[in-house]
Amino acid sequence: MSKVYHTETSQKLPQNLTNHAQIWAEIFQKVLKNHKTIGMLFLLFVIFSFAFVGYIFQSLNNTKSKLQVHFLDVGQGDAILIQVGNSNSMLIDSGPQNEKVISEIQKFKNIFDRNLNILLATHADADHIGSMKKVIEKFGFQRFTFSGLSSETKIFKDLMTSIGDTDLIAKLKEKNIHDTSPQMHQRLLTLTAGMSIVLDQQDNVHFDVLFPDFDFQIEAYQKCKNGMQNKNESSGQNKIKSKTISKTQKRNPCLKFLSTETNLNSVVGKLTFGSTSFILTGDAPIEVEDFIIKKYGERIHADVLKLGHHGSKTSTSPNFLNVVSPNFAVISAGIGNRYNHPHKIVLDNLNAFKEKDSNFRRTLRTDIDGTISFYSDAKNLTIKTSK
Ligand SMILES: [Zn+2]
Helix, strand or coil, rough: CCCCCCEECCCCHHHHHHHHHHHHHHHHHHHHHCHHHHHHHHHHHHHHHHHHHHHHHHHHHHHHHEEEEEECCCCCCCCCEECCCEEECCCCCCCCCCCHHHHHHCCCCCCCCCCCCCCEEEEHHHHCCCCCCHHHHHHHHCCCEEEECCCCCCCHHHHHHHCCHHHHHHHHHHHHCCCCCCCCCHEECCCCCCCCEECCCCCCCCEEEECCCHHHHHHHHHHHHHHHHHHHHCCCCCCCCCCCCCHHHCCCHHHHHHHHCCHHHCEEEEEECCCCCEECCCCCHHCCCHHHHHHHHHHHCCCCHHHCCHHCCCCHHHHHHHHHCCCCEECCCCCCCCCCCCHHHHHHHHHHHHHHHCCCCCEEHHHHHHHEEEEECCCCEEECCCC
16 A cells, blocks of 8 residues: 655744734734733733644644654754654654753653653664763653663763662652652663564554664674684684774674674664554664664565664665665764765665665755654654754
8 A cells, every 4th residue: 555755844833823923913012002011911821822722733733643753953963752642752862962852852742741751772872872861850761771781981871870860760750750660670671672662552653673682693793703713714813903992802803793882782673653664773783784684574664764873884785775665764963073974875875776766755864954753643654854
């Protein structure tokens, strides 16, 4: 069955609301001329009316599109807000330390809903967890999910401290921001392939975890070891050259596959609602993509693919594009970022894929389009961008 994709380019108020605003402004000017106090009361009435109309408008919009996926414009990093109906929400990554994510989230939450249910950190890099601590302080959470990876960075250690901070939990409760369990181990959930996060039971909105996968670690480690052995045998050397890794890894560079390299443990998942779906990849590199293709085949087909690692050439192989076969590609990158993400090779691959696959519609980029929002009614998608 073919799908319908609606594209809208901005999130402006509807025209009829704008016209009403002009009429109210004119009436207010007339009243203010005659009576100052009545004028101020009138102003307050108008402000509350608009807040109420905005809330109703947003609620109606939410009812029509049960699932909303917002790729937030947070600069160089990833932050994806998933809203399910008016109740359940999930944030995948928080972007860098610039805290832009806070105001971005607030744009999609009405004044009566200031909670986040599930937080997911795809991996421990600063451009993914940089503002997570602030997010916790502002919105709280019920479950913090991650790849189980630990890191020595200050950002990661601070984040873990804030998850277990009982003072903060008490403060959040005072503000009626939920945080259901004081026990840290009950609030932390390590994700592995095969798990599924159910965001709405009735309508079966779910996030299936495709990665990390222990089989990959063993397989990749073994492959690397065999490769090293062959190399050493053919060159007659026992010395392993490496300039980028620790002493332990110098002795055995294949150890990076056993969970010391962060991108190699990035959480990858598929979000599904009805016949609409999204593949979300964190910073997963091509080795991980290859493993996922081998394990899941066409089950990873999706309408939307969030490219791995901000469009770096280390991710999004032509083969991965072919198997996912998306209608939309999303790249989360900052304007003029110092890594030159997205890479020209990846953009060329996307253009080549577009030539080949007539179902592919377009590539969207947060550095060009701002925040990119998808609204799903289980069958069709509507796309809005903030720029
Ligand atoms: Zn990243």
